[in-house]
Amino acid sequence: MWVPELVSNEELSSKPSRSKTQGDQMQYVITAKDLTKTYGDVTAVDGISFSVPAGEAFGLLGPNGAGKSTTMKMIGGVSQRTSGSLSIMGLDPESHGPEVRAHLGVVPQQDNLDEELKVRDNLLVYGRYFGLPMSYLRPKADELLEFAQLTDKAKSKVDALSGGMKRRLTIARSLINEPRILLLDEPTTGLDPQARHILWDRLFRLKEQGVTLILTTHYMDEAEQLCDRLIVVDKGRIMAEGSPASLIREYSTREVLELRFGSERNATIGAELEGIGERLETLPDRVLIYAHDGEAALEQVSARGLRPVTSLVRRSSLEDVFLRLTGRSLVD
């Protein structure tokens, strides 16, 4: 598989701001401090702070309405913050919108491709918005079409593309200016599993080339696959921060035993399961027992004479972290 070289190796090694520094001197491409956004009475983002070093894949994980998209819009300088400070590549996006966005590639939650233009023209025109010359854009557009596996659709209308293709075109478009930071707002929401995997693969390649990825998602598997580090956001606040593995270690057990007793029994069975595992979580459709050894916990359940309809032992995931932190599940 052939990949466009978005950043030449030479450039990577010669620019200190580009390379991921190991050790003491971290170069942050994004720094947010007490970032707040209110819409009337509603506080969408409530004083969040975080920093992202160059080359990292950084995730904002949270349910719908947590304030992830609002945060992304403030980073892009298309939404004004209410208070707090924000620095992108050393610039304030509010006072230097066009300059900050020259560093960014943006993949919004809903595709906003130019439906009046053909597929390839979407890339060319978008590149013109950055003030890039056609002599650069023509080969770059072909390269990105190849990257997005859309070469044979170059002359198609945007309308004719499938959901996954539109998403890939939106990502290709976001790369036209060789961004240092790629903002991805729920990049795979609404895509079928195969299309998601193709997308993840593309994003991995970009990360390998040193592009900083900022992504929001409410899919824990996506966050686990792609993110080096993430913040768990709920109601505009940061609930926890760390790598997926460290968050799971800190807020959950190694394994989880999922039991289903039928919807009426689930609610009342809690007392009878007391003492098994480290922690118990009762959901409407199932009961979760957090334990280091899930199989051993299941044996204890059987030993008490309880017969669940189904039982499943699995590894802990970010879903469990979120449940622990907020008392709610991530995808309703």
Added chain:
Amino acid sequence: MSTLAESHNPGGHSVTEAARNRRFGPMYSRNVKAVIARGLMATKSSNWMVMLSGFFEPVLYLISMGVGLGAIVGAVQGPGGQEISYAAYIAPALLAVSAMNGAVYDSTWNVFFKMNFAKLYQGMLYTSLGPLDVAMGEIFLALLRGLLYATGFTAVMGIMGLITTPWAILMIPASVLIAFGFASFGMGITSFMKTFQQMDWINFVMLPMFLFSATFYPLSVYPQYIQWLIQAMPLWHGVELLRQISVGIFSPATAIHVGYYLVMIVLGVMLTAGRLRKLFLK
């Protein structure tokens, strides 16, 4: 691949790097031409049926009213008191109306739709473009379209034998002036609109202005206070200006008509510029 990257990187300095190093304010990146280029490309590939219908509308009015109704009306008094055909009387007025309609449509409905439904501006504003680039580009496109319509309509007037003086060619730039006045205001007004119902108010203002601004008959038919009301409205000034140009007879009022539009443009641009954040950055 690396060869490709190098070919754009003479001396290791890529064009994208250069693009990043430009410095602008928050609203404007001196790249109006990219917005214009996009508009032309989109017109080429899709909306040109819409464009054609915009051209035919005043032509159809001219034929039905000017030729049809004109047969009953006969000759009327022109700006200088001379006798002219009814078609020659209403043709410049119809041109002014079409300049108004085109500019208002482009700067209100078109902007409203692209902003709220096609999400076009949302995409543009995630690039280096600032709101001012987008606004100026859209206004320019509206004026370009107005220029094409005005040229076409003037040609039709010529073919129908309604042009009697070389001055008439000035109707084309004057139409663009009228369109500019309406377009700059229209965009500012659109920034206050949130729903379709509110957008309908625009039509509610435009239709009476079209019918009563001395378009089809002279202002003198009205009582004095109605005359004042109409003279305060922008379309009447456009109608009178083009009517004077069409016969090449000017008066001190000509300067007032032109001045009215110049003031309107200045105020409209100020309004739109002041509302840019509300218009594009939510």
